[in-house]
Amino acid sequence: MKNELYKEKLTEYLEGFVSERRIGRVKEVLDKRTNHITIVLEDVYQSHNFSAVLRSADIFGIQTVNFIENRNKYKVSEDVSMGSTQWLSINRYQNKENNTKQCLQDLKAKGYKIVATSLHKNSISLNQLTLEKPIALVFGTELTGITKDVEDVADEFVTLPMFGFTESFNISVCAALCMYELRNKLENSDISFGLTEAEKKDIYIEWLKASIKKHDLVIKEFDLKYSENPIK
Amino acid sequence: MKNELYKEKLTEYLEGFVSERRIGRVKEVLDKRTNHITIVLEDVYQSHNFSAVLRSADIFGIQTVNFIENRNKYKVSEDVSMGSTQWLSINRYQNKENNTKQCLQDLKAKGYKIVATSLHKNSISLNQLTLEKPIALVFGTELTGITKDVEDVADEFVTLPMFGFTESFNISVCAALCMYELRNKLENSDISFGLTEAEKKDIYIEWLKASIKKHDLVIKEFDLKYSENPIK
Numbered sequence: 046m047k048n049e050l051y052k053e054k055l056t057e058y059l060e061g062f063v064s065e066r067r068i069g070r071v072k073e074v075l076d077k078r079t080n081h082i083t084i085v086l087e088d089v090y091q092s093h094n095f096s097a098v099l100r101s102a103d104i105f106g107i108q109t110v111n112f113i114e115n116r117n118k119y120k121v122s123e124d125v126s127m128g129s130t131q132w133l134s135i136n137r138y139q140n141k142e143n144n145t146k147q148c149l150q151d152l153k154a155k156g157y158k159i160v161a162t163s164l165h166k167n168s169i170s171l172n173q174l175t176l177e178k179p180i181a182l183v184f185g186t187e188l189t190g191i192t193k194d195v196e197d198v199a200d201e202f203v204t205l206p207m208f209g210f211t212e213s214f215n216i217s218v219c220a221a222l223c224m225y226e227l228r229n230k231l232e233n234s235d236i237s238f239g240l241t242e243a244e245k246k247d248i249y250i251e252w253l254k255a256s257i258k259k260h261d262l263v264i265k266e267f268d269l270k271y272s273e274n275p276i277k
Numbered sequence: 278m279k280n281e282l283y284k285e286k287l288t289e290y291l292e293g294f295v296s297e298r299r300i301g302r303v304k305e306v307l308d309k310r311t312n313h314i315t316i317v318l319e320d321v322y323q324s325h326n327f328s329a330v331l332r333s334a335d336i337f338g339i340q341t342v343n344f345i346e347n348r349n350k351y352k353v354s355e356d357v358s359m360g361s362t363q364w365l366s367i368n369r370y371q372n373k374e375n376n377t378k379q380c381l382q383d384l385k386a387k388g389y390k391i392v393a394t395s396l397h398k399n400s401i402s403l404n405q406l407t408l409e410k411p412i413a414l415v416f417g418t419e420l421t422g423i424t425k426d427v428e429d430v431a432d433e434f435v436t437l438p439m440f441g442f443t444e445s446f447n448i449s450v451c452a453a454l455c456m457y458e459l460r461n462k463l464e465n466s467d468i469s470f471g472l473t474e475a476e477k478k479d480i481y482i483e484w485l486k487a488s489i490k491k492h493d494l495v496i497k498e499f500d501l502k503y504s505e506n507p508i509k
Contacts, residue, residue: 214336
């Protein structure tokens with residue numbers, strides 16, 4: 046339990062460097078965070094697209110975004126993401142033999158239902174999707190969509206209502222519409238979709254750090270004090 | 278009525294150059310078009326943003342997009358818009374003394390309620406917006422939002438639900454969420470939001486033209502025949 050105590054003390058210490066108003070805001074946002082929905086981007090390659098997805102994820106309170114980087118490395122453009130990366134948990138899959146398989150396998154092991162947006166023959170409408178199980182929403186690359194690796198393991202395919210000639214949404218638009226719809230659904234459901242207490246504690250520390258200039262120095266100082274007076 | 282007859286004959290003539298399947302598709306999309314909602318973009322300057330808005334407008338069946346070009350000229354990027362401009366009616370305001378005022382004045386004269394997305398003190402939530410009157414949704418420039426000219430004449434300010442640190446959506450995301458929500462609302466309402474028969478006829482001709490390669494030559498040929506055998 047030493048680790049838990051360390052975190053607790055560190056949290057208290059860091060709080061000393063952040064205004065009450067800011068702490069209030071951080072706690073307020075934290076209470077609305079969810080991992081019940083998670084986003085997977087498979088080789089989305091246009092910077093303005095995945096940066097806009099990150100921004101939307103933050104806005105809709107979706108904590109975790111998974112980057113699959115088979116062919117493209119993600120480089121966030123800050124003017125589009127508006128600094129949202131510092132408030133998100135990002136998992137990167139970039140060095141595995143098959144990043145897509147590894148990512149989806151990990152998510153399935155955590156209990157996620159893999160959902161891809163696609164005009165697949167067995168697609169259901171997004172608003173028909175049930176949310177009892179956590180949902181991993183997978184979005185594929187701009188031109189060719191999801192790979193066969195995703196198709197093979199997806200549990201469900203969803204579509205959005207479309208009324209025009211164009212038959213696919215811009216990827217950042219598509220992701221935002223899905224998040225909007227599913228967040229609405231969660232809000233109006235009995236599902237307890239908030240973060241666990243353990244998740245909250247860890248993210249809270251990260252967000253306090255993000256709220257402190259030169260937090261590296263602050264933590265170094267804390268560690269020094271802590272090693273002098275270890276908590277038993 | 279010569280003009281009406283001319284259009285009727287031209288329509289018949291053009292239909293001869295388009296496959297039945299295509300005509301079916303064109304009519305299907307036309308039946309879902311609306312001008313009950315219209316989009317206004319005020320100096321949105323990033324090409325990928327307004328191109329994505331055009332693409333979404335087509336998808337949600339919103340026929341008309343109004344460009345206000347005070348400082349920025351619109352240059353659509355085709356890889357983002359996916360050719361959607363050819364299916365939309367675009368009004369450009371670029372040479373008036375005050376393009377914003379002129380555009381909004383024109384829309385008001387046509388009976389539109391001017392609605393801006395904004396964290397204005399009197400904002401209502403988007404889903405509280407009533408749709409009995411036609412709605413002109415105004416989106417401002419990426420960095421500074423709508424101008425005071427819009428604020429002064431807007432009839433209503435709306436916001437979308439937000440749960441994160443980031444306090445504004447990417448413009449193309451914001452526009453898509455509004456269109457999605459309002460289209461849903463229209464679909465579930467008793468409002469007759471389709472185009473008028475006159476609008477449909479004109480747009481149908483445009484869409485037939487867009488479906489014919491070298492339609493300029495085809496129309497030239499028709500005009501020649503027509504002048505030899507004028508309809509009385």
